[in-house]
Amino acid sequence: MNIAVCIKQVPDTETRIKLSEDRSRVVEDDINFIMNPYDEFAVEEALKLQEKNGGEVTYISLGPDRVSSALRSALAMGGDKAIHIKTDKVPEDPQVTAQALTAVLKETSYDLVLLGKQAIDDDHAQMPSLLAEKLGWPAVTVVVKLMVENGRVKAEREIDGAHEIVESSLPAIIGTQRGLNEPRYASLKGIMRAKKIQIEERTLTLQPSSLSVAGFEFPPAKQAGKIVGKDASAVPELLRLLHEEAKVI
Amino acid sequence: MKAIIFAEHRNGQIRKITFENMTLAKSLGLSFDVVVVGHQVQSVERDLGAYGATTVTVLDDPALTRYSPDVYTRVMADAVKNSGAEIVLMGATSTGKDLAPRLSVLLNAALATDCTKVELSGNELQVTRPMYAGKVLAKIRLSSAIKVLTVRPNVYGARENQSAATVNKISPSLVDARTVVSEIVAGAKGKLDVTEADIIVSGGRGMKGPENWHLIEKLAEKLGAATGASRAAVDAGWRSHDEQVGQTGKTVSPTLYIAVGISGAIQHLAGMSSSKYIVAINKDAEAPIFKVADYGIVADLFEIVPRMIDELK
Ligand SMILES: Cc1cc2nc3c(=O)[nH]c(=O)nc-3n(C[C@H](O)[C@H](O)[C@H](O)COP(=O)(O)OP(=O)(O)OC[C@H]3O[C@@H](n4cnc5c(N)ncnc54)[C@H](O)[C@@H]3O)c2cc1C
Ligand SMILES: Nc1ncnc2c1ncn2[C@@H]1O[C@H](COP(=O)(O)O)[C@@H](O)[C@H]1O
Numbered sequence: 001m002n003i004a005v006c007i008k009q010v011p012d013t014e015t016r017i018k019l020s021e022d023r024s025r026v027v028e029d030d031i032n033f034i035m036n037p038y039d040e041f042a043v044e045e046a047l048k049l050q051e052k053n054g055g056e057v058t059y060i061s062l063g064p065d066r067v068s069s070a071l072r073s074a075l076a077m078g079g080d081k082a083i084h085i086k087t088d089k090v091p092e093d094p095q096v097t098a099q100a101l102t103a104v105l106k107e108t109s110y111d112l113v114l115l116g117k118q119a120i121d122d123d124h125a126q127m128p129s130l131l132a133e134k135l136g137w138p139a140v141t142v143v144v145k146l147m148v149e150n151g152r153v154k155a156e157r158e159i160d161g162a163h164e165i166v167e168s169s170l171p172a173i174i175g176t177q178r179g180l181n182e183p184r185y186a187s188l189k190g191i192m193r194a195k196k197i198q199i200e201e202r203t204l205t206l207q208p209s210s211l212s213v214a215g216f217e218f219p220p221a222k223q224a225g226k227i228v229g230k231d232a233s234a235v236p237e238l239l240r241l242l243h244e245e246a247k248v249i
Numbered sequence: 250m251k252a253i254i255f256a257e258h259r260n261g262q263i264r265k266i267t268f269e270n271m272t273l274a275k276s277l278g279l280s281f282d283v284v285v286v287g288h289q290v291q292s293v294e295r296d297l298g299a300y301g302a303t304t305v306t307v308l309d310d311p312a313l314t315r316y317s318p319d320v321y322t323r324v325m326a327d328a329v330k331n332s333g334a335e336i337v338l339m340g341a342t343s344t345g346k347d348l349a350p351r352l353s354v355l356l357n358a359a360l361a362t363d364c365t366k367v368e369l370s371g372n373e374l375q376v377t378r379p380m381y382a383g384k385v386l387a388k389i390r391l392s393s394a395i396k397v398l399t400v401r402p403n404v405y406g407a408r409e410n411q412s413a414a415t416v417n418k419i420s421p422s423l424v425d426a427r428t429v430v431s432e433i434v435a436g437a438k439g440k441l442d443v444t445e446a447d448i449i450v451s452g453g454r455g456m457k458g459p460e461n462w463h464l465i466e467k468l469a470e471k472l473g474a475a476t477g478a479s480r481a482a483v484d485a486g487w488r489s490h491d492e493q494v495g496q497t498g499k500t501v502s503p504t505l506y507i508a509v510g511i512s513g514a515i516q517h518l519a520g521m522s523s524s525k526y527i528v529a530i531n532k533d534a535e536a537p538i539f540k541v542a543d544y545g546i547v548a549d550l551f552e553i554v555p556r557m558i559d560e561l562k
Contacts, residue, residue, distance in 0.1 A: 098354075167431050
């Protein structure tokens with residue numbers, strides 16, 4: 001069974017985002033980059049499936065030079081190959097990324113493509129569904145449980161207010177959600193091994209886009225409010241404020 | 250310019266985000282059609298008419314009872330093409346999130362997800378969408394012939410606007426579904442999802458354990474609120490992760506967010522700081538949650554929360 005895992009590199013969640021003076025872009029200088037947390041679930045699931053069924057695990061990431069370190073982090077957990085689609089920067093339009101990932105995914109015959117449900121920087125949550133249409137494959141998004149057996153997928157996905165069990169044939173695309181598994185830590189041996197694996201590099205012509213970022217802004221800063229009190233006697237006053245001043249209850 | 254609004258429904262009822270999107274389309278001066286994809290969705294005419302729909306297309310078939318990606322995508326793509334609409338509005342809900350990207354590929358459309366603001370000047374469509382779980386807002390321009398947007402629930406209110414809706418019922422041509430739902434594991438009955446709740450009561454590590462969560466639930470019940478949790482509470486296994494609020498959980502913007510025993514780590518704040526009003530209950534006056542709270546009580550939550558429940562009787 002051959003599995004591809006798409007990995008995005010994103011700023012670590014502690015990052016305070018800084019904007020350029022003209023607010024046209026996010027300043028990347030002091031950012032500590034990590035593998036998208038949802039992609040760790042995808043890596044872990046791929047490795048578990050490989051342990052059971054054999055085959056190869058290939059990681060694919062699109063972005064500038066820096067993203068190779070996210071591929072190394074994945075390789076340190078396990079897996080066989082990594083492909084870096086080199087671009088000057090990460091495209092603003094997920095459709096452009098999807099097109100390039102599709103081109104590379106089509107080069108090899110994979111049984112399964114795993115992705116995070118969402119990248120925590122741009123928060124698009126589009127890629128699994130975009131790839132489904134571009135590759136013409138079935139896809140199950142926001143998956144919290146996965147079983148692959150006899151050429152079929154059985155997945156539990158989260159929907160608003162419930163979960164559903166979805167079955168599909170292979171090849172298929174899976175978008176991974178928290179709860180699916182506990183990602184393993186890379187061992188020292190894994191880290192050493194990852195250093196020796198040659199990352200394949202690709203350059204592709206990216207398609208034009210009909211979406212552009214006109215600028216960024218910060219949300220209005222919240223002002224610290226008032227401390228209503230320091231014991232239970234403050235409760236009636238709090239409820240009064242919520243009722244009469246804020247008018248929310 | 251014309252819009253087409255994808256009507257969301259659950260358990261046979263039209264969901265609020267649909268009315269919100271209709272209110273939004275109206276405020277932009279757009280004419281709009283509403284499309285209901287489903288089977289025996291109830292009170293379509295009355296409910297949609299109450300919010301200003303004039304043309305409603307109902308694509309009805311037993312195979313459309315529940316959302317199915319392959320089938321819904323094709324049916325909606327046909328509906329959009331037939332309507333001649335240039336803007337497709339959906340909710341940033343579990344269905345909208347799955348469907349919108351697929352539709353955008355079929356329609357060759359630019360797509361912006363989870364929009365919190367939509368502006369139209371002349372023919373130029375600009376949206377605002379939060380990134381990094383709300384740490385920054387990006388302004389996006391879409392220039393394709395057809396544009397697809399998912400709009401975050403609860404941001405645009407739904408305004409009633411009585412009109413007479415003409416309903417055209419159509420039996421759509423269907424494709425086979427490659428993914429089949431074999432079972433539905435219902436969530437707790439009548440449980441409100443944090444992303445669509447007006448009020449959220451969230452608990453953190455300060456709750457000490459799952460055995461104390463009845464306090465959160467009771468308070469939520471009194472307020473008609475959904476219950477949320479910090480990642481510490483989820484990681485400890487006290488709550489399920491669909492309740493987690495924050496950068497790697499859900500991003501919420503209710504009118505009132507009550508944080509109980511939550512310190513206010515940057516990852517938690519990212520997911521809830523756009524709430525209209527924030528209340529913090531924490532015994533540590535230095536907890537960062539107080540920096541964003543409109544009202545705070547610095548005290549033991551085990552004294553405060555029972556008292557709140559009592560006072561709300
Ligand atoms: C990659 C990554 C992603 C993350 N994503 C998220 C996310 O999406 N959401 C999220 O929430 N966190 C997230 N975190 C975790 C975050 O950093 C914090 O660890 C977490 O939010 C802390 O949860 P807490 O506030 O419940 O616990 P704590 O920080 O331990 O705070 C508990 C609070 O309860 C108070 N308290 C204790 N007892 C009482 C009492 N009796 N009465 C009143 N107050 C009391 C304490 O004063 C304290 O302020 C993430 C972290 C990482 C590294
Ligand atoms: N530039 C990229 N390179 C590789 N994978 C990506 C990239 N962008 C997004 N993905 C994958 O798509 C998932 C969802 O991302 P998004 O739709 O951008 O929120 C991520 O978790 C990754 O698995």
